[in-house]
Amino acid sequence: MKYIDEFQDPELARRLLDEIRATVTRPWALMEVCGGQTHTIIRHGIDQLLPPEVELIHGPGCPVCVTPLEVIDKALEIASRPGVIFCSFGDMLRVPGTGRDLFQVRGQGGDVRVVYSPLDALRIAEQNPDREVVFFGIGFETTAPPNAMTVYQARKLGIRNFSLLVSHVRVPPAIEAIMNSPDCRVQGFLAAGHVCSVMGTEEYPELAERHRVPIVVTGFEPLDILEGVRRTVLQLERGEHTVENAYPRAVLPEGNPAARAMLDDVFEVTDRAWRGIGVIPDSGWRLSERYREYDAEQRFSVEGIDTREPAECRSGEVLQGLLKPHECEAFGTTCTPRSPLGATMVSSEGACAAYYLYRRLDLGTPSPKSPSVKSTALEGSSVV
Amino acid sequence: MLAWTCPAPLRDQPRVVMGHGGGGTLSAELVEHIFAPAFGGPALSVTTDAATVELGGARLAFSTDSFVVRPLFFPGGSIGDLAVNGTVNDLAMSGARAAYLSCGFILEEGVETDVVTRVANALGAAARAAGVQVATGDTKVVEAGHGDGVYINTSGIGLIPPGVDLRPQRVVPGDVVIVSGPVGVHGVAIMSVREGLEFGVEIESDCAPLGGLVESMLAVTPDLHVLRDPTRGGLAASLNEIAAASGTGIVIQERAVPVPAPVANACAVLGLDPMYVANEGKLVAFVPREQADAVLAAMRAHPLGAGAAVIGEAVEAHPGMVVARTGLGGTRVVDMPLGEQLPRIC
Numbered sequence: 001m002k003y004i005d006e007f008q009d010p011e012l013a014r015r016l017l018d019e020i021r022a023t024v025t026r027p028w029a030l031m032e033v034c035g036g037q038t039h040t041i042i043r044h045g046i047d048q049l050l051p052p053e054v055e056l057i058h059g060p061g062c063p064v065c066v067t068p069l070e071v072i073d074k075a076l077e078i079a080s081r082p083g084v085i086f087c088s089f090g091d092m093l094r095v096p097g098t099g100r101d102l103f104q105v106r107g108q109g110g111d112v113r114v115v116y117s118p119l120d121a122l123r124i125a126e127q128n129p130d131r132e133v134v135f136f137g138i139g140f141e142t143t144a145p146p147n148a149m150t151v152y153q154a155r156k157l158g159i160r161n162f163s164l165l166v167s168h169v170r171v172p173p174a175i176e177a178i179m180n181s182p183d184c185r186v187q188g189f190l191a192a193g194h195v196c197s198v199m200g201t202e203e204y205p206e207l208a209e210r211h212r213v214p215i216v217v218t219g220f221e222p223l224d225i226l227e228g229v230r231r232t233v234l235q236l237e238r239g240e241h242t243v244e245n246a247y248p249r250a251v252l253p254e255g256n257p258a259a260r261a262m263l264d265d266v267f268e269v270t271d272r273a274w275r276g277i278g279v280i281p282d283s284g285w286r287l288s289e290r291y292r293e294y295d296a297e298q299r300f301s302v303e304g305i306d307t308r309e310p311a312e313c314r315s316g317e318v319l320q321g322l323l324k325p326h327e328c329e330a331f332g333t334t335c336t337p338r339s340p341l342g343a344t345m346v347s348s349e350g351a352c353a354a355y356y357l358y359r360r361l362d363l364g365t366p367s368p369k370s371p372s373v374k375s376t377a378l379e380g381s382s383v384v
Numbered sequence: 385m386l387a388w389t390c391p392a393p394l395r396d397q398p399r400v401v402m403g404h405g406g407g408g409t410l411s412a413e414l415v416e417h418i419f420a421p422a423f424g425g426p427a428l429s430v431t432t433d434a435a436t437v438e439l440g441g442a443r444l445a446f447s448t449d450s451f452v453v454r455p456l457f458f459p460g461g462s463i464g465d466l467a468v469n470g471t472v473n474d475l476a477m478s479g480a481r482a483a484y485l486s487c488g489f490i491l492e493e494g495v496e497t498d499v500v501t502r503v504a505n506a507l508g509a510a511a512r513a514a515g516v517q518v519a520t521g522d523t524k525v526v527e528a529g530h531g532d533g534v535y536i537n538t539s540g541i542g543l544i545p546p547g548v549d550l551r552p553q554r555v556v557p558g559d560v561v562i563v564s565g566p567v568g569v570h571g572v573a574i575m576s577v578r579e580g581l582e583f584g585v586e587i588e589s590d591c592a593p594l595g596g597l598v599e600s601m602l603a604v605t606p607d608l609h610v611l612r613d614p615t616r617g618g619l620a621a622s623l624n625e626i627a628a629a630s631g632t633g634i635v636i637q638e639r640a641v642p643v644p645a646p647v648a649n650a651c652a653v654l655g656l657d658p659m660y661v662a663n664e665g666k667l668v669a670f671v672p673r674e675q676a677d678a679v680l681a682a683m684r685a686h687p688l689g690a691g692a693a694v695i696g697e698a699v700e701a702h703p704g705m706v707v708a709r710t711g712l713g714g715t716r717v718v719d720m721p722l723g724e725q726l727p728r729i730c
Contacts, residue, residue: 013712045714063729090726091655107399116579116654116727139729222712337722338409348655348728358716361702 007221008044016226017049020233024053028236029185030229031178031321033171034192035062035349036220042354044222048362054229057185057321058354060174061192063139064091064347065319066274069309071167072097074302075136078165079110081300085128087121088136090114091348096340098308118150118164125154125162134296137164142194144168144285145259148266151287151294163296166286169272171195172203173283179211183322188232190218190225193247198263200255204243212241219247266291275343276316315342318351325355326363332356403723408617410723412625432551433474433612436544443546445480447471448539454532456503458577460570460588461664464506467536469593469664470615472514476598477611477667479550480542484519485511487538491523492531503534514593516540542595547606552629552670554609559698560676561636562669564597564683565590565691567619568647571661576650583653585646592665597688601669604682609670613663617721620659622668623706624720634706636696636718655728660721670698 032038038058041047047056060066076097079086086102093102093114106112111131115121118135125133137147147164154162171192178184191204196217208215214235218228227246235241245251263285272284287295312330317323325331325344335341337353344350355363403410420428429435434447449470456463472482487507491500511518573589575581594613601608610630614622619641627634643651643658651658665688671679676694683689706718 008711010711010713043716044710044712045716046712048714049712089729091728093726094723103401103403104399107401114727116581143729348726357719360717360719361705361707361715 007219007223009223012223013049013226016223016230020054020226020230021051023230023233023237024051025237027053027055028187028233029055029057030188030190030232031057031059031186032190032218032225032228033059033061033175034194034220035059035065035347035351036194037061037190037192037218037225038351039349039354040220040222040225042358046222046225050229054233056229058318058324058351059178059189059321060274060277060319061140061171061195062319062344062347062349062351063143063169064095065315065343065350066169066277067092067095067138067167067343068273068275069097070273070305070307071138071165073305073307074297075165076100076102076105077302077305078134078296078300079105079112080108083131085111085113085124085131085133086136087113087115087118087124087133089116092136092138094346095343096346098306118147119153122150122154122157122159122162125159126157129161131161132299133162134300135162135164138167140169140171140192140195141198141263142192144267145198145256145262148262151266151291152262154294155291163294163299164287165296166267167272168267168285169274170269170283170285172207173280174274175207175215177277177280177283178320179207179213181320181322183320186213186321188214188236189216190228190232191215193217193219193224193250196245196247196251196255198256198259200260201243201245201251201253202255208241208243214241215243217243217245217247217251219250274319276313276319278316310341313341315344315352318344325352326359328352332360332363401723406616406721406723408621408721408723411616412720433477434480436478443544445475445478445542445544446539447474448537449474450535450537452532452535453574454578456499456532456534458589459573459586461591462503462506463534463536464503464508465510465591466664467507467538468510468514468516469591471538471540472516472593472595473613473665473667475540475542476593476595477550477613478542478544479548479598479602479606479608479611480544481595481599482514482516482540482542482593485516485538485540487518487521487536489521489523490531490535490537491525492533493525493528495533499533503536507536510593514595516542545602545606548602548608550608550611552610552612552626555626555630555632555670555698556609557632557698557700558673559609559632559670560673560694561623561634561696561698562671562676562680562683562692563619563641563695564594564667564669564689565665565693566642566644566647567614567663567666568643568651568658568661570664571618572647572650574662575654581650581654583646583650587644587646587650590663590665592688594665594667594688597667597683597686600682600686600689601679604678605672605675607672607675608679609672611667611669613667615664616662618658618660618662619668620657620706620718621721623718626670627704627706628720630698631703632698633700633702633704634696635699635701636706636708638708639711640693640695642691642693656725659718660725673697
């Protein structure tokens with residue numbers, strides 16, 4: 001707790017806020033790239049405490065949110081098949097595909113399992129040689145290395161009944177796409193610290209220079225965010241646009257060479273569709289030729305899936321920072337965590353979920369009808 | 385027959401999913417839309433942990449709970465301890481000291497009799513520690529593959545002392561919210577063994593019977609307004625249930641909520657909020673402001689309330705909603721959990 005407390009210290013936060021207030025002379029729009037940062041900002045009320053000149057725009061960095069609906073539908077299709085054990089991190093289970101989610105597939109008899117590591121999925125494959133085990137490999141540079149390592153291990157151990165449903169994405173092309181958008185208002189970036197802990201900072205100087213935009217590598221605790229904001233605002237006020245590392249306890253300039261080598265071995269860069277945004281060139285990874293046999297899309301025929309995106313969902317604009325969650329007409333009415341239209345409302349890192357969960361009071365969003373009953377007196381089970 | 389017809393179907397859920405057992409909104413909807421309309425009667429309590437029933441002039445607390453925990457044995461306890469303490473604590477939340485328990489075992493074909501013996505011994509020891517007698521029981525065996533070894537259901541009854549009336553409807557603005565100790569311990573202890581996660585420190589469940597602690601609180605004043613043991617859904621679910629049932633708002637100071645370092649760290653790794661993690665030996669109390677200091681002192685004098693802390697108050701603003709003041713000075717809504725918390729991807 002001491003470790004966490006150090007990065008949530010109210011006194012240090014107050015000092016950073018004072019510095020930011022003293023620095024800022026005009027409005028600035030900063031984008032925090034990662035959904036984890038968005039949740040820290042909203043959960044701790046950081047946006048309420050910043051001076052009004054500093055606007056935080058929420059970026060596309062939620063791995064669950066940007067996974068295309070088509071890939072989720074493929075996951076649902078594969079997970080429904082007899083003989084398949086479908087493994088996933090927990091927060092993908094409630095993400096709606098076209099008409100259902102992985103929880104509902106499990107309720108219908110599918111063998112869907114929550115794992116905490118892709119290596120757990122590989123272990124399940126070893127223990128169930130007569131079943132096909134599929135791991136849902138989504139996420140940014142943060143989750144890609146362990147997934148790559150798992151495929152590497154599967155090949156090394158000769159485990160054939162394991163495959164990866166891949167939808168990995170890369171941050172720098174997304175920043176490029178955001179900056180190239182004619183509607184872009186972003187003037188500075190808080191880069192995602194976890195991504196940089198793997199990839200280092202080498203990918204960013206050229207981006208910062210080309211778009212004349214400061215990029216500050218930022219962590220995830222409240223003081224990390226405030227320090228990232230402070231440095232970005234300082235640069236903007238001075239007319240600078242360099243890459244700074246405000247997360248040195250986790251990020252080295254070269255990143256994690258072993259993880260990068262694993263990525264280079266197992267994956268290759270490819271164009272990738274982002275949910276709500278569209279295809280961004282070179283923004284993703286797929287399994288490289290020598291590991292292609294571990295590609296679940298190749299192993300299972302999942303063509304002809306009828307994917308239907310809800311027309312009223314505007315999560316794509318939210319992910320690009322063009323719309324604040326509560327500015328969407330469906331927010332809190334037809335779209336809630338209970339019945340989400342899009343992944344940004346259901347993901348634990350989604351911007352819409354953050355606004356709905358933590359900020360309803362300020363936004364005047366009506367609370368959903370509270371259950372008038374307490375479950376315990378009639379509850380059916382006590383899992384824990 | 386139309387009178388009790390469910391006002392709305394279970395939304396979008398033609399089948400039961402795990403979240404229906406998670407103690408959050410989905411669980412409550414199951415009760416509200418299926419069970420309560422089917423069973424409804426004057427004695428049916430759906431806003432408290434135990435029902436209050438009158439029999440022969442006596443006021444009894446009556447409660448039942450089923451236990452399907454995996455693994456059967458975990459640091460700090462077992463399914464046997466849970467089966468006693470879960471029901472004993474539900475009764476204690478009505479102010480009653482449990483007197484008699486029933487105990488139904490559902491055993492899976494193939495489970496070792498040694499395991500059943502260990503569970504039964506743990507259950508017996510927990511009952512003696514809680515001062516309650518197992519008065520009746522039942523055993524069923526299901527085919528292999530149809531259970532997790534051992535399931536247990538317990539029901540319990542106990543006498544409610546005169547002058548004690550613990551209900552969320554009694555909560556009024558100004559009431560002080562006290563939690564009896566560190567939260568999130570049981571849930572993290574179970575996760576650490578169930579999922580094979582290691583957090584560097586062994587975390588033991590806080591599983592314990594709370595009847596004695598409640599008695600020491602009632603000895604200060606019978607005028608406690610409501611007690612709740614924040615099991616599944618954690619502190620957040622209990623506070624939301626009380627806010628909804630009482631129609632008051634609740635404000636808590638986030639930094640005042642006691643969270644042990646290993647629990648905080650484990651939750652940080654998994655992306656969980658300790659406020660939503662299950663407890664098995666803690667209670668949350670709403671106490672009239674003028675009694676709060678004395679009740680807090682009595683709690684701290686009891687071994688199971690040594691870590692008691694004031695965490696907030698009931699307020700007139702935002703009725704039915706729980707709001708946290710963050711350490712940095714912001715505010716946020718503390719929502720009812722939907723189902724189970726899900727560990728995040730990164």
